[in-house]
Amino acid sequence: MKLKQISIFLENKEGRLKKAISILSQANTNIRALSIADTSEFGILRLIVPEPEKAQKKLEENNFVVKVNEVIAVEVPDQPGGLDSILSILYGSQINVEYLYAFVEKNEDKAIVVIKTENIDEGIAALEESNIKIMSAEDVNKL
Incomplete structure (x- = not known):
């Protein structure tokens, strides 16, 4: 999403x-x-x-x-290597990351990473193929 x-x-x-x-x-x-x-x-x-x-x-x-503009928000385990796993998926699919920023969800052991890729649809597809949870606007606004 x-x-x-x-x-x-x-x-x-x-x-x-x-x-x-x-x-x-x-x-x-x-x-x-x-x-x-x-x-x-x-x-x-x-x-x-x-x-x-x-x-x-x-x-x-x-x-x-x-x-x-449009970006992707994904859940990432709040642990060493969490972000690396997401970037590895995008890199493996030859999807360029223009920028990203992150914040930690205060009640759970996860971080949220907001990612801007050159092609949003391809980025979403690559992440979904790897079973990464893509967050909706509603999900983010509830945090």
């Missing part, structure tokens, strides 16, 4: 991250996962939220550049 992620482009200026997060807070948007990457001129804040289109609209109304 595909999961929608929002990417917010942040100028490297004081307060831009805080402003974006405040807008989401005021819109009552719960952030389920996030990652931020930095370049010399801007940052990219990637978020998993329950209503990505609503978050996108609120941010764009406040002059943020936002993109919604």
